[in-house]
Amino acid sequence: MFQKDFVWGVASSAYQIEGTDSQDGRGKNIWDTFAEQGRIYENQNADIACDHIHKYKEDFALMRLLGVKAYRFSVSWARIMPEGTGRVNEKAIALYRDMILEMKKNGIEPYVTMYHWEFPQALQDKGGWLNEEVIEWFGEYARVVAENFSDIAKYFITLNEPQCFVGLGHLSGVHAPGLKLEPKDVFQISHNALRAHGLAVKKLREFAKQPIKVGYAPTCGVAYPYTDSPEDIEAARSIYFGFDQPISNWTWNVAWFSDPVFLGEYPKEALEKYKEYLPEITKEDMELIHQPLDFMGQNIYNGYYIRAGKDGKPEYVDRGPGFPKTSTNWPVTPECLYWGVKFIYERYHMPIYITENGMACHDQISADGRVHDSNRIDFLDKYLSCIQKAVDEGVDVQGYFLWTFLDNFEWDKGYSERFGLVYVDYNTQKRIVKDSAYWYQKVMETNGMNLSVNQPKQEILRMEPVFKQMIWGGNKLGTQWGYEIPGDNTGECWAVSAHPNGDCKIAEGSFAGKTLSQLWKEQPELFGNVDSDRFPLLIKIIDAKDDLSIQVHPDDTYAATNENGSLGKTECWYILDASEGATLVIGHNAKDKAELDGMIREGRWQEFIREVPVKVGDFIQIDPGTVHAIKGGIQILETQQNSDITYRVYDYDRLTDGKPRELHVEKSLDVITVPAKSVAESIVAVDASKENVFNELISCDYYRVWKLDVTNKMQFMQEYPFLIMSVLSGDGLMNGQYIKKGDHFILPSGYGMVDVQGKLEVIASTIA
Numbered sequence: 001m002f003q004k005d006f007v008w009g010v011a012s013s014a015y016q017i018e019g020t021d022s023q024d025g026r027g028k029n030i031w032d033t034f035a036e037q038g039r040i041y042e043n044q045n046a047d048i049a050c051d052h053i054h055k056y057k058e059d060f061a062l063m064r065l066l067g068v069k070a071y072r073f074s075v076s077w078a079r080i081m082p083e084g085t086g087r088v089n090e091k092a093i094a095l096y097r098d099m100i101l102e103m104k105k106n107g108i109e110p111y112v113t114m115y116h117w118e119f120p121q122a123l124q125d126k127g128g129w130l131n132e133e134v135i136e137w138f139g140e141y142a143r144v145v146a147e148n149f150s151d152i153a154k155y156f157i158t159l160n161e162p163q164c165f166v167g168l169g170h171l172s173g174v175h176a177p178g179l180k181l182e183p184k185d186v187f188q189i190s191h192n193a194l195r196a197h198g199l200a201v202k203k204l205r206e207f208a209k210q211p212i213k214v215g216y217a218p219t220c221g222v223a224y225p226y227t228d229s230p231e232d233i234e235a236a237r238s239i240y241f242g243f244d245q246p247i248s249n250w251t252w253n254v255a256w257f258s259d260p261v262f263l264g265e266y267p268k269e270a271l272e273k274y275k276e277y278l279p280e281i282t283k284e285d286m287e288l289i290h291q292p293l294d295f296m297g298q299n300i301y302n303g304y305y306i307r308a309g310k311d312g313k314p315e316y317v318d319r320g321p322g323f324p325k326t327s328t329n330w331p332v333t334p335e336c337l338y339w340g341v342k343f344i345y346e347r348y349h350m351p352i353y354i355t356e357n358g359m360a361c362h363d364q365i366s367a368d369g370r371v372h373d374s375n376r377i378d379f380l381d382k383y384l385s386c387i388q389k390a391v392d393e394g395v396d397v398q399g400y401f402l403w404t405f406l407d408n409f410e411w412d413k414g415y416s417e418r419f420g421l422v423y424v425d426y427n428t429q430k431r432i433v434k435d436s437a438y439w440y441q442k443v444m445e446t447n448g449m450n451l452s453v454n455q456p457k458q459e460i461l462r463m464e465p466v467f468k469q470m471i472w473g474g475n476k477l478g479t480q481w482g483y484e485i486p487g488d489n490t491g492e493c494w495a496v497s498a499h500p501n502g503d504c505k506i507a508e509g510s511f512a513g514k515t516l517s518q519l520w521k522e523q524p525e526l527f528g529n530v531d532s533d534r535f536p537l538l539i540k541i542i543d544a545k546d547d548l549s550i551q552v553h554p555d556d557t558y559a560a561t562n563e564n565g566s567l568g569k570t571e572c573w574y575i576l577d578a579s580e581g582a583t584l585v586i587g588h589n590a591k592d593k594a595e596l597d598g599m600i601r602e603g604r605w606q607e608f609i610r611e612v613p614v615k616v617g618d619f620i621q622i623d624p625g626t627v628h629a630i631k632g633g634i635q636i637l638e639t640q641q642n643s644d645i646t647y648r649v650y651d652y653d654r655l656t657d658g659k660p661r662e663l664h665v666e667k668s669l670d671v672i673t674v675p676a677k678s679v680a681e682s683i684v685a686v687d688a689s690k691e692n693v694f695n696e697l698i699s700c701d702y703y704r705v706w707k708l709d710v711t712n713k714m715q716f717m718q719e720y721p722f723l724i725m726s727v728l729s730g731d732g733l734m735n736g737q738y739i740k741k742g743d744h745f746i747l748p749s750g751y752g753m754v755d756v757q758g759k760l761e762v763i764a765s766t767i768a
């Protein structure tokens with residue numbers, strides 16, 4: 001669970017939303033130049049962007065209405081100091097003060113980022129980040145920020161994503177100022193940026209008008225383990241904090257940009273690997289960089305799998321075809337948030353804020369005038385669940401700022417990518433709150449309780465049946481049902497079972513590979529938290545090629561004392577297949593105990609056995625104490641208590657491997673009910689003929705069983721603690737999934753509305 005005062009917020013940056021105004025007095029920055037040079041997608045620019053400088057009142061009102069309580073935004077250096085140093089633009093100060101006050105009026109706590117990439121052009125002309133004077137320039141700017149805003153704002157962040165502005169700006173040249181410098185210069189820039197950060201922290205604190213909290217917001221893709229094995233975890237950790245990138249891409253790492261800030265030293269691996277490119281690094285530099293901070297921000301969007309290779313070395317693992325991606329083609333990797341914060345917390349021991357996370361979607365306005373961005377909801381739901389998991393394990397994550405509030409200017413990609421919770425029509429500047437914003441409103445309101453991890457699972461639990469070979473078994477479970485059977489004498493398909501003699505595995509989804517008994521113990525909420533030490537039912541298909549032995553089952557009391565705490569066995573059969581004139585043994589002909597004893601001990605089977613004619617669709621309840629036997633040529637679907645206790649009364653004198661199977665005469669005599677139910681009462685009279693409804697077959701102390709005949713469409717609410725379904729024939733669609741003859745699955749507790757289409761016969765069951 002998220003702590004009570006967890007900070008739920010949204011994030012943005014100045015240049016991406018503000019826009020400009022001929023009267024605003026701002027100075028030019030490197031992104032203005034970059035846009036003038038035509039280096040943005042479709043020649044776009046941020047002259048208007050979201051026109052936030054004119055519309056911030058409405059924007060903060062929207063935040064208030066959506067319940068946003070914290071807002072990470074940035075102020076623009078060149079707007080505040082048009083030449084980068086010296087003169088302060090009072091209009092900018094007034095603007096940002098009014099924005100902050102307006103936020104507060106709307107109940108929103110400001111988190112001010114000083115630098116989100118829009119470097120003043122005047123200072124770029126003097127060498128930009130490569131000029132060591134930048135440290136002083138940035139320090140001066142920090143003083144101005146502290147002097148003007150720290151009376152009304154408490155939280156400050158120095159740099160946003162140095163990895164990006166250093167690397168994309170100066171190494172690959174994809175971002176402004178669009179340079180492709182030599183590695184040596186880029187290392188100099190990174191060292192300057194880190195020292196500038198250090199001086200800014202000092203200046204912010206020195207000139208602050210109240211005690212403030214200062215942090216830093218680096219980024220980097222997360223290396224996360226392919227499996228949970230200690231080897232894979234170690235491999236991922238070593239890559240996450242290592243320097244595996246080629247020199248052309250070296251800025252993509254965590255440790256170079258965070259170790260000096262939080263640990264006071266550059267990582268040794270990097271000092272060694274990059275020694276030919278490094279500037280002089282002094283003790284004073286390191287002291288300056290290593291300023292005490294109040295929190296660590298981290299922007300996390302995605303990650304990549306790492307595992308320990310055969311030689312023990314870390315190895316990158318392909319995601320495989322069809323891996324989900326955002327519209328920017330970034331992979332959807334929720335686990336990166338779990339592992340990212342976990343690894344970072346282990347290494348730096350700082351309170352963490354996720355200062356950015358979110359996704360771009362192909363959002364558009366639908367016919368109803370709204371923006372239905374279900375992909376984003378799904379993405380955030382999964383990512384936030386991973387933070388919750390880390391928090392539950394003790395990682396100190398204090399807040400989350402969703403990137404971003406408004407669709408905005410996505411740097412070199414212009415307006416082609418929409419990352420917002422609020423849709424912006426750039427022609428009219430109209431805002432439309434997307435579905436995801438309403439969803440996030442609920443997240444903030446419930447402190448994350450509406451996340452799907454905190455809700456009952458709405459996943460269909462498909463079973464992998466377990467097969468049993470029997471002397472009387474045949475091959476129809478293979479030929480008619482399409483199962484992969486172990487051999488020709490396969491008699492039983494344990495379709496839904498948590499019994500130790502045949503525990504089904506979950507076939508797919510988030511519980512794939514777990515056994516049903518494990519799931520019953522570990523996720524009792526899936527089964528409505530039913531109070532029982534084991535999954536209570538067992539569903540089987542029985543295919544009898546030959547006759548089964550004549551047998552009887554004990555009840556709970558007898559089984560508990562005589563069979564090691566086992567359950568007794570009440571069961572019922574739905575006849576799936578039976579030839580003309582087929583019979584079953586149900587009950588017996590002894591009138592009293594003495595006669596029963598005589599018939600069994602003396603082997604008077606002709607007199608003892610009572611056969612009852614049956615046909616497809618008949619339904620038979622076998623109470624404990626009922627003598628019974630399935631005869632060759634019959635197939636049944638059986639719903640029974642979760643028990644494997646059978647007492648064999650008579651086995652037609654058959655031999656297995658030259659020996660007769662064991663009989664249980666004494667126990668049988670203990671439990672057989674005398675006299676038996678009449679023939680007429682042995683078959684339950686059911687009318688299962690109504691289409692597209694639940695036709696009840698039986699409701700007893702242990703289970704309820706229904707037959708469903710879907711002929712076209714059927715809808716129902718799954719309101720039972722759980723509902724087991726076995727498809728007997730046909731095929732169809734159920735809530736988006738293809739289901740067909742031979743499928744067995746459980747609809748868990750709270751599953752909700754079920755929509756079935758197609759032509760199928762189903763047996764459904766649950767506990768009483």
Ligand code: BGC
Pocket residue numbers: 013016160161164219299356403410419
């Ligand atoms: C940046 C944002 C950007 C977002 C999405 C982050 O790297 O800080 O400015 O819009 O990613 O690309």
